[in-house]
Amino acid sequence: TVKDEELFGLPAEELLYRLYHEEVVEVFEPQTVSFFCGCSPERSGAALLLIPETEIDEILDEHKGSIDMQCECCGTHYFFNKEAINKLKQAQ
Ligand SMILES: [Zn+2]
Structure with a gap:
């Protein structure tokens, strides 16, 4: 029920209605x-x-x-x- 050009031209709510009006559609407030990432030098040190x-x-x-310990999530290098490393061991 939507033409190609409408996919980009129509407001999001209008699109949702056209495509899913048989179902209940709820539009949430936009959130930022x-x-x-929960990484830290301490965590990297513990892994080390x-x-x-x-x-x-x-x-x-x-x-x-x-x-060089690089966080797999955010790429931060420690x-x-x-x-x-000796300090880490003493702190254990
Ligand atoms: Zn990270």
């Missing part, structure tokens, strides 16, 4: 969408400590003394050197 120490040392050697 924001992205929030799950790696065996020998492996950590190997990674440190390969990467000029710094481990860097840890040997000193930072």
Whole structure:
């Protein structure tokens, strides 16, 4: 019941009515969408400590003394050197 050009030309509510008027359609107030990632240096550090120490040392050697932990959700990089890792261990 909608022509191609109407898909873009009609107001959203009008479109919804045309397409789904046999069903109950409820339009919610627009909400601002924001992205929030719960990552932190502490969380990355905790994940890092799950790696065996020998492996950590190997990674440190390969990467000029710094481990780059990147959050898979938001892409933030957290860097840890040997000193930072030792501090994490002491804080455990
Ligand atoms: Zn993140």
